[in-house]
Amino acid sequence: MALPAPPPARTAQERRLFIFAFLAVGFGEIISQVLLIRELIINFQGNELSLGVILANWLLMTALGSWGLGRFADRLPPRVPIFVITLILFYLILPAQLLLARTINNLIGMEPGEIVGFVPIFYSSFLVLAPLCLLHGFQFALGCRILAVGTETPATQVGKIYISEATGCVAGGILFTYLMVHHLQPFEIAAGAGLLNLIAAILLLKPWAVAWRPGKDVALEFLVSSMVIVALALGIYSVASGTIDSLHEVSRGWQWTGYNLVHHQDSVYGNIAVTQSDGQSNFYVSGLLMFTAPDPDIAFIEEVTHFPLLYHPSPQRVLLIGGGVGGVLNEILKHPVTKVVYVELDPIIIQVAREHSLTRALDDPRLRIELTDGRLFVSHTQEKYDVIIVNLSPPSTLQLNRAYTQEFFRKVHNILSPGGILSFGLPWSETYVSQEMISHNRCIYEAVKKVFPGVSIIPGERSIFLASADPAALTNALETIYYRFQDRDLATRLLTVPYIQYKLSPERIERLLAPLRAGDPVETNQDLRPIGTYHNLALWNVMFYPGSRGFFNWISRMQLWWFLIPVGLLLTVPISINWRRVSSRPMLLPVVLAIMTTGFAGMTFSLISFLAFQTLHGYLYQKIGILVAAFMLGLAFGGLSMNHIMNKLRRDILALGKIELAISGYAFLLPLILILLFAHLDKLPPFIPAEVPLSLLNWGAGFLVGLEFPLANKIYLGSKSGVGRVAGTLYASDLCGAIVGAVLTSVFLIPILGISKTCLVIAMFKIASLVVLITVTACPRKQTKGA
Template sequence: MKNRLGIAILIMGFSGLVAQMLLLRELLIVFSGNELSIGIILANWLILEAFGCFFIGKKAESNKKELETFAVITIFFSLSLPTAVYFTRILKRIIGISIGESVGFLPILYSSFLILLPTSVFHGALFPLCCKLYSRFFANGPSSIGKVYVYETVGTILGGVVWTYLLIPYLHAFQIAVALAALNVLVLIVLLAHYWKLGMLQKITVAISSLLLLFSGCLLFAGGADKLHQLSIKAQWKDHDVVHYQNSIYGNICVVKSGEQYIFFSDGIPELITPIPDIGFVEKFVHLPLLAHPNPKRLLVLSGGAGGVINEILKHPSAKMIVYAELDPLFLELIRKFPTPLTEYELTHRKVKVKHMDGRLFLKMTKNRYDVILVGLLNPSDLQTNRFFTREFFSLAKKKLNEGGILVIGLPGSLTYLNDELRNLNNCIFNTLKSVFPYVRVFPGEGTNLFLSSNSEEISSFNKAQLVICLRERGIKVDVLVARHI
């Protein structure tokens, strides 16, 4: 019995970590979240776990039938997780928010609280019950509680390892949720089997657990979990043709098809549109800095290169080598899986070298120097992207530029009005660039403000007449960046 109970406690810790990470990831997709969203979600999880532990668990402790209570709560916990995953995916429809629309602080707070409520509360209630069970069967006093902590901690650590290396790469959310439910009821059956002869209640609990195990097995091995997965995706992305939906260790990637266009979403945020990108943006983002440089030969693109940017760079006859660093290998894998003439041309061109690694890490490790470095991350909204908008990063980029080289970054902007947040953001980045580079040139734009930074004074004197002459001399054909639009 001691070993059985120890395994049950270990699985409790394992299940708590996996359930937490699963719902956290699903909610971040809905919220297009950053660290603030993560903080709110985790705070709700901890509050609800504490509530379940203190109120439900303590009340259940006074019940003489701790084992039966533990069994019932485990069953409810197992059922609540797949249900929470489904309601998370239809959450935007429930609260009336469309795809791509940001979710505010209050909706994140109350909706994540309600989604997490059953799973967190039931899991929190299990811990004091495990402590009571261990004390009851082994009568070790306070030391038994310490052993429960050890078992639970080992299970949590194991859950983190399994989540990272086995669950995320190979299973989708419903497979994980159903498999976790099956694991819990299987352990429950093994735990209760020892008490088969004690009464009708235990027999009923074992029978229900066995049915749940059988049902979970059917869902996993007969395609039921896959059908639930597809139905929930259709409900989540209503009126959109989702051709691929997959998690990587870095986030969720969803590929939507609209006519002949593919839109790649990363955690609910559109990252790439192909084969017809935002022509005005990519032409401005690429040609302004490359035309301001007298002879751009070696270029580095840190994220956001596929889908237009590399294609525009290749129009410059001086470009001899283009290095494109992208963090998530799955993102590039899916671009190749759903090819368009544009992306196929970009990623297979002999001048293009693709690096599957973090852009900042690559810049730190490379010994090469570049004429132009383009940062394709345009909105410093979380810690991952903020790393590319710091004084330290700008200093690193400066060291990797050739004489007269240009660093290019973009920020959210407008030609008509900047609210206080955008004004402060643009001012902050401009001043930080000025503390590193002697010359910084800003090109305001509708949607994106472009910042060119260099040691060369030429970017400050570069004007419309020179741009038109360079376009003509280099034989570059453009659609939007023409004289009458500049």
């Protein structure tokens, strides 16, 4: 019986069309990732734990799709229609999962603004992300299988898919950040990404683009072509008729089921929603209740405002960072101030406050509103202020932590007038103070003490920290505070002379602050070691899950030498396996380990660049897209460069070892470069913003990571394994390393160890994988009988 003819090789034109299809796949991947993560953040309040869990689920499901479903790619005939069906599925699944992301809180019985634990975050994000991620992982393996048909260089074809996907991610990230998010609704953006995939499907289905086989493939061609045409027609109709806009409105209503939603709006920074109940307006930002009006939390507002202003003899110029429209501005303007500068990042918050008349202070002639990042404003203003009030949430994220570090307090010190006062608040308790709460407040207390000689604390459910370069400014007698309160004739509802006497009683303050002053020494909260974020994470998790106390206490003592244990296992296990394997089997395990540790390194380098950018330049959401694009562009250039030289290499293992060594060297150099950049940022020419050097650093990291993947595929394919299986396995290994990097780095390594030691962890793992690579290559291997 004659053997079946091998499938025909793809023509150059067919390959170019398939490369374009994977550009569309990469574009759709980054769009779907950003859309779904933004929606989930609204439900989970977006701290590093929730983001780490969401991102880890995304990478895990994509890895399973690539590794698990990728094994089926080699068993399937290399038919383009199967790939086209995956493009159609993407178009159908993305809107459905976006709708699920908006309504998942109702399905699991979670109220808006509710603090969500680890388990609900995990299974909710799993349900939302799994279909798309499994599909994308399978697309990668199947695409590599199709493009490699009939070629003598399958590794080069895998590299082309890798490069095309990365390039599509770059284009999608830039367009989303700078264009789509400003002008389109989420469902419109999803429809656009889906239509691009359908256009790619149509191009692949052209008769001259695909070598169809006779017989049953004719029916398959007709069926798939009909599906694409119907899907494309429905997509165009939904956009043209406004059905997409209706779905956006209806789904927002479902998301807020049980609430009278009177306003909702997406901005580049999050989602703003306003609900009403019995004449009370509730203002939510990304699902978190920020304030209510016209009856806000008056105790909090009056204390956070009046105490720092009463400690100053004549507060003329006041700077307020965040949280002004909830009533704080109204209280500030009751004092005889001449100028108030209110810094708010999101202009939509001011707009919605005006539309709903949430505060009358916005039209006061003494007020100037600055729409920028608070830390960025403090770093660049030339004005001096008598009182600076930081009214931000506690440091639950790396972004917020920037307003509670030693370096930030030093910048504030530079813009305070003589005798000026800084004020900020942190959670405390008048009944029971846990060790986690003590550590949380103590690390920030130590940071502010290193800058300001005078520091006082007014304890309460939210303690008010007061700091001044002049210690005498904070030693006013109670009678002086009473006199100023009465002399300024402040119309307050809670704050009275007896209440002030109660809050400022020396006996009360001494009793409530005794645990803070007697607590164990802790690390100072710093820009490059944001330990405050970790202690905040521990505080809230232990509060809701007391059983986690032991874990958080143990992990808070993390030291660099701890990582010698996993590094030792990484060295010994593969080498011991190598001694027992037969010589006829390829050397695959060291390659998988190299790719896995490179995935970890790439994710960690990106997170470090994000933190450095936030610290140096201020959080401007749009510009973070530049850093992502820079890494993906470096990834594409690295893959393209390796594809160009890969078939000319004589010793592939030696080349892979050199890349491993280069990544290790980069890990050693990165902290030194960042330290120099931090020290000399002011010396950069004004036309070179901070994102330029950081983007170059991220591009370099992406370039090194991109060099390794095509070469690893070439080595692995030497085993004569199927292209789909090999590409899927290595892609999954890369993603698994990135999973560990996403969670471990953002939640634990950077906050506890700091950036410098985190880079040393990367170097340790890369050196270990290099040693395994060299050792397994050099060591003699067990021979099989008859070999």
